[in-house]
Amino acid sequence: MFERTRHHLLMGLVTSAVLIVSAPAWSVERNPGLLIDSSGEPVMSGAGDCVTTASPGYTTSEKCGDTFDSDGDGVTDDKDKCPNTPKGVKVDANGCPIDSDKDGVPDYMDKCPNNTPLEISAGVDKSGCPLDSDGDGVADYRDKCPGTPAGTPVDEDGCPPQMEVVEIKATMSDSEGKVNFDFGKAVIKPQGKAELDKLVASVKAAYSIESVSVTGHTDSVGSDKYNQGLSEKRAQAVADYLRSQGVDVGMSAIGKGESSPVASNATKAGRAQNRRVEILIKATRK
Numbered sequence: 001m002f003e004r005t006r007h008h009l010l011m012g013l014v015t016s017a018v019l020i021v022s023a024p025a026w027s028v029e030r031n032p033g034l035l036i037d038s039s040g041e042p043v044m045s046g047a048g049d050c051v052t053t054a055s056p057g058y059t060t061s062e063k064c065g066d067t068f069d070s071d072g073d074g075v076t077d078d079k080d081k082c083p084n085t086p087k088g089v090k091v092d093a094n095g096c097p098i099d100s101d102k103d104g105v106p107d108y109m110d111k112c113p114n115n116t117p118l119e120i121s122a123g124v125d126k127s128g129c130p131l132d133s134d135g136d137g138v139a140d141y142r143d144k145c146p147g148t149p150a151g152t153p154v155d156e157d158g159c160p161p162q163m164e165v166v167e168i169k170a171t172m173s174d175s176e177g178k179v180n181f182d183f184g185k186a187v188i189k190p191q192g193k194a195e196l197d198k199l200v201a202s203v204k205a206a207y208s209i210e211s212v213s214v215t216g217h218t219d220s221v222g223s224d225k226y227n228q229g230l231s232e233k234r235a236q237a238v239a240d241y242l243r244s245q246g247v248d249v250g251m252s253a254i255g256k257g258e259s260s261p262v263a264s265n266a267t268k269a270g271r272a273q274n275r276r277v278e279i280l281i282k283a284t285r286k
Helices: 002-030 190-206 224-244 268-274
Strands: 165-173 207-217 250-255 276-285
Touching: 165 190, 165 207, 165 268, 190 207, 190 224, 190 276, 207 224, 224 250, 224 276
Parallel strands: 207 250
Antiparallel strands: 165 276, 207 276
C-alpha cells in the first residue's frame, strides 16, 4: 500500500516536471526569432538567408524582408521621406505632413493654412502666416510703407495717414500807419514783434507747423542793389525772431527788393504797402 502510494507520487512529480520543461519548448515553437550577433545585426546563412533561433523573444529586420513604419503614419520606412512624423498627423504618399497651401509650413503647424500665392509671395512666418516685418498689422505683400516705426498708426496700405497740409499766409506791411522797421533798418520794432507773436500763437493753437518761408520786399526808393540787400536783411530778421519764439522747423528767408510791388510806388500809400515781409506757413491740423 505504501509502495503503491509512493509510486503514484513519483509518477505525478515526473509528469509535472515534464510539463514544466515542455511549456517553454512549446512557446518557442510558436515564436521563432532571428539569430542576432553581438552588434545587433541578424546572422546570415551561406545562402544569404536570415538564421532563425528558438530563443524566446524574437525581433525583426529589414534585412530579412521585414518592413517597418516607425512613425506609424501608414507609410513604411522604405518609402517614408519624412520619418518621425508626429502621431496623428495626416501625411501624403511620401509620408510627409500635408501642406495644403504650399507655403512650406505643414497644415498641423499652420495657423494660416489657406494662403494664396500672393499672400505667400513675400514670405511667411513660422506659423505659416504672411510676414509683417514692421509689425503694423499689414502684411508685407501689401504694405506700401515697409519699415514704419513701431506704434505708428497706419492705414490699410500700411502707411501713416496723410495729413492735409494747409498754407497760412501773413503779411507785415507799413500800410495803415503800421511801421515794422525804421527807415533803412532791419531791426523789428515792438509793433512788428507783437504782430508776429500773435501770428505764432494763433497758428500753434490749431496747427502743427511743418515749414516757414519768409520773403522781404521794399518800395522803389533807393537803388535796386540797396533795396535787394535791405529786403534780405528784413526777411532774415523775421525768420530769426520766429525761431526765438519756438518755431523750430525748416525755414527759408529770401529778399526780392523792389521787384514785386503790390501797389504803385508813385504814391505814399502805395510805397507803404510795398514795404512788407510776407510769411508763408505750411502746417497740418492737430
